[in-house]
Amino acid sequence: MHHARATLREQGYRLTPQRNLIWEVMRDAGRHMTAEEVAAEVRRTLPDVNVSTIYRTLDLLVSLDLVVETHLEGSACYYEVSPEPTHHHFVCTQCGAVGHFGDELLAPVHEELGVRRAFAVSQIQVTALGVCRDCQAVAGVAADAPAPDGPSA
Amino acid sequence: MHHARATLREQGYRLTPQRNLIWEVMRDAGRHMTAEEVAAEVRRTLPDVNVSTIYRTLDLLVSLDLVVETHLEGSACYYEVSPEPTHHHFVCTQCGAVGHFGDELLAPVHEELGVRRAFAVSQIQVTALGVCRDCQAVAGVAADAPAPDGPSA
DNA sequence: GCCCTTGTTGCGAGCTACTTGCAGGTGCGT
DNA sequence: ACGCACCTGCAAGTAGCTCGCAACAAGGGC
Numbered sequence: 001m002h003h004a005r006a007t008l009r010e011q012g013y014r015l016t017p018q019r020n021l022i023w024e025v026m027r028d029a030g031r032h033m034t035a036e037e038v039a040a041e042v043r044r045t046l047p048d049v050n051v052s053t054i055y056r057t058l059d060l061l062v063s064l065d066l067v068v069e070t071h072l073e074g075s076a077c078y079y080e081v082s083p084e085p086t087h088h089h090f091v092c093t094q095c096g097a098v099g100h101f102g103d104e105l106l107a108p109v110h111e112e113l114g115v116r117r118a119f120a121v122s123q124i125q126v127t128a129l130g131v132c133r134d135c136q137a138v139a140g141v142a143a144d145a146p147a148p149d150g151p152s153a
Numbered sequence: 154m155h156h157a158r159a160t161l162r163e164q165g166y167r168l169t170p171q172r173n174l175i176w177e178v179m180r181d182a183g184r185h186m187t188a189e190e191v192a193a194e195v196r197r198t199l200p201d202v203n204v205s206t207i208y209r210t211l212d213l214l215v216s217l218d219l220v221v222e223t224h225l226e227g228s229a230c231y232y233e234v235s236p237e238p239t240h241h242h243f244v245c246t247q248c249g250a251v252g253h254f255g256d257e258l259l260a261p262v263h264e265e266l267g268v269r270r271a272f273a274v275s276q277i278q279v280t281a282l283g284v285c286r287d288c289q290a291v292a293g294v295a296a297d298a299p300a301p302d303g304p305s306a
Numbered sequence: 307g308c309c310c311t312t313g314t315t316g317c318g319a320g321c322t323a324c325t326t327g328c329a330g331g332t333g334c335g336t
Numbered sequence: 337a338c339g340c341a342c343c344t345g346c347a348a349g350t351a352g353c354t355c356g357c358a359a360c361a362a363g364g365g366c
Contacts (some may be wrong), residue, residue, distance in 0.1 A: 014333050014342060052347045053322065073222045075321065075353080079324080088246055090266055093275065103266055106210065108258040113281055117254075121283040128266055131275040167313060167362050175348065203316045228324080229352065250338080 004066050011064065018042075018049050022057045023066070032070060032078040032089070044053070072098070090128035093136055094135040164217065171195075171202050175210045176219070185223060185231040185242075185251065198224050223278055225251070247288040259275035 004023045005015055018101075025034070025041045033041075039054045058079050061067035070078045072091055086103040105122055113119040157176045158168055166172075178194045180185070186194075192207045207218050216218035225229045225244055239256040259277055266272040 012342095016333070016343065018344075042282065051323095051347075053344060053345080054323075056343085090272055090274070092272075093283070099270070100274070101262065101265055104258075106306050108261065109254065109281065111188070112254055112258055114226040117252070118205055118286040118289070119245075119252070119283050120283070120285075121243070121244055121281050123282045125280045125282070126262070128262065128272070128277045130266070130272050130276070132273075133271040136271070136273055165313090169362075171315075201316075204352090205317085206315060207352075209314085256334065 004061070004064075007064055007066060008093035017046065018053050019043055019057055021049070022054065023061065026067060026081050030081070030090065032072070032080040033109075034076040034078055036076065038079065043113060063065065067125065070127075073129060088124075088128075091106075092135055093129050093131035094131055097132050097134075099132075157214070159216075160217055160219060162214060166213065170199065171206050172210050172213075174198055174202070175207065176214065179214070179220060179306065183234070185225070185233040187229045187231055189229065191232065211251075223280070226282060235240050241277075241279035241281075241282065245285035246282050247284055247290055250285050252285075 004027075005020065008015060008019065013025060016044050021042050022038060025038055029041070035051070035054050035058060035137065039049065039051055042049050042054065057065060059067075062079070065082055067079050068082050068088065070080070073079050073093070087100045088103065088106075090099045091097070103124070108127065109124065110121060113121050123129065157180075158173070161172065175191060175297075178191055180201040182194070186273050188204070188207050188211060191211065192202065192204055195202050211220060211222075215232070218235055220232050220233050220305050223233070223242065224232050225242060226246070228269050236253075241256065243252050243254065244250070256277070259279065261298065262277065263274060277278055
């Protein structure tokens with residue numbers, strides 16, 4: 001639990017209340033968050049934390065492998081505490097629900113790139129977009145009245 | 154070769170010089186490009202094409218499945234003419250070289266999501282980051298003098 | 307070939323997500 | 337307790353993209 005603090009200290013970085021809090025927020029959330037969301041959560045405790053501090057700290061945590069950065073769909077970048085084991089995301093384009101699946105499903109990709117093409121893979125980013133079971137059900141019910149193609153939320 | 158023009162007309166969109174040119178640029182490039190790069194190339198022929206036209210046209214081509222949108226690393230979004238068959242990218246974080254691999258390597262992922270989790274996958278975006286064979290060779294040679302941790306370019 | 311309608315374009319302002327430079331503040335080694 | 341190097345808040349700046357609007361032009365009808 002104090003893993004991050006130890007790592008920071010070991011690397012000669014200072015333990016500030018902001019860094020502590022940002023780390024705790026990420027740990028407690030246990031899910032991917034945008035920098036904006038992290039900021040909002042952090043400010044419930046320390047209202048004056050600046051967004052540049054959030055970005056700088058997230059970048060620092062990423063560089064220490066304590067946090068990973070993911071581009072799900074959309075413009076913003078998502079962060080979450082480095083998961084063990086590695087996993088990937090699938091996102092429902094209708095309700096935004098996010099699920100996970102394990103890296104072992106990418107074994108053929110690792111095999112092809114690593115072994116056959118001599119490419120040293122450091123990271124694979126995967127995002128599957130589609131429609132989740134629940135939204136498929138809703139779409140089925142709503143099929144009588146065809147939905148407009150814009151998002152309804 | 155006039156595939157895009159036919160598709161546009163069929164869907165009731167107008168064939169403008171800008172749209173023609175943007176499509177030709179994409180086809181001739183035969184690689185992924187940022188909107189910025191497309192704009193630069195387009196302006197060699199039509200200097201006054203506005204960036205909003207580039208974005209609108211790229212969005213249109215994406216919506217017609219003539220072009221696909223990909224988030225490689227970095228902030229900008231990349232576009233390329235829809236490849237048949239579907240493929241994914243791996244990017245060398247040192248030299249920026251981009252390679253492709255086929256969607257069939259993701260069969261286990263399709264299986265897991267589609268069959269076992271009832272998630273209707275519409276699109277999977279995969280980007281593998283790592284170091285290509287050539288840069289590994291360079292890194293090996295340079296290993297005598299350890300590199301600083303900041304980017305040197 | 308010309309006209310008219312309506313889709314398209316260029317322009318400029320605006321927006322989101324993020325970065326940077328700097329002056330003042332603070333963790334922590336001593 | 338002290339001091340200084342690292343860190344923070346602030347505000348201005350940037351990249352990449354979007355939007356509203358008025359002028360323009362594609363292409364169907366004649």
